Amino acid sequence: MTSLSDIKIAIVDDEPSIVTMLQMVLRREGFYQLYAASTCAEALELAKNETPDIILLDIMLPDGSGLELCSKLREYGNPHILFLTAKASDLDVLRGFAMGGDDYITKPFNPLEVAARIQARIRRLDPEAPAVSPVKRPEPGVYRYGRFTVNEAEGELIVEGQPVPCPAQVFQLLLHFCKYPGIVFSKTQLYDKVWGINGQGDDSTVMVHIRRIRERIEIDPGNPKLLLTVRGLGYKLVKEPQEQ
Numbered sequence: 001m002t003s004l005s006d007i008k009i010a011i012v013d014d015e016p017s018i019v020t021m022l023q024m025v026l027r028r029e030g031f032y033q034l035y036a037a038s039t040c041a042e043a044l045e046l047a048k049n050e051t052p053d054i055i056l057l058d059i060m061l062p063d064g065s066g067l068e069l070c071s072k073l074r075e076y077g078n079p080h081i082l083f084l085t086a087k088a089s090d091l092d093v094l095r096g097f098a099m100g101g102d103d104y105i106t107k108p109f110n111p112l113e114v115a116a117r118i119q120a121r122i123r124r125l126d127p128e129a130p131a132v133s134p135v136k137r138p139e140p141g142v143y144r145y146g147r148f149t150v151n152e153a154e155g156e157l158i159v160e161g162q163p164v165p166c167p168a169q170v171f172q173l174l175l176h177f178c179k180y181p182g183i184v185f186s187k188t189q190l191y192d193k194v195w196g197i198n199g200q201g202d203d204s205t206v207m208v209h210i211r212r213i214r215e216r217i218e219i220d221p222g223n224p225k226l227l228l229t230v231r232g233l234g235y236k237l238v239k240e241p242q243e244q
Helices: 016-028 040-050 066-076 090-098 111-125 168-179 187-195 203-217
Strands: 008-012 033-037 054-058 080-085 103-106 142-145 148-151 156-159 227-230 234-237
Touching (some): 016 111, 040 066, 054 111, 103 111, 168 187
Parallel strands (some): 054 080
Antiparallel strands (some): 148 156
């Protein structure tokens, strides 16, 4: 019987936001062996070294066409290839299948649909494979992280059952982390997503706001266990406190 954690999934797309979104959703659905490539060359190297079971393949890549890449990927095993593309004409779909694709989904898409199609493929190959349990969806806009809760609609931060005052920009930064747990964000990405100024600004601005968040949600702000610094990369929020 196939275990979902044993399935290797490669995401070949040059849009980092799409890769991050798919990785986050697939990990939540029980898939843990996730790989990424942004070019045809990287995809071929990945296929050679890892022989993924599932490949999510963008058609338009910086160094070539995913359609032409498809047959080359099959030289390294027999992966299920699902094309991801903005091209949605009947001719594009037919070309995709003719080049060896197994499935086709157009952008923009719901990542949960991608997960569902992967699960359906696994069940066809192994009827005894466990179904992905439906994710229990919390109430919209409410993010619970053990000792603290963020309520987006009410603009409220609750720490150990008590409301804690939180300036607007600090709240927006914390909210961004809450929406993407476990994902590392650089200072540039945070400027772009939270401040909306395309990464232009003083690095100390993010550092000051990170400190203000820690002062509110951490037991010991000087020894953070929730909002962590990933040396050389940025910051991430974790669901469970990290032992140090």
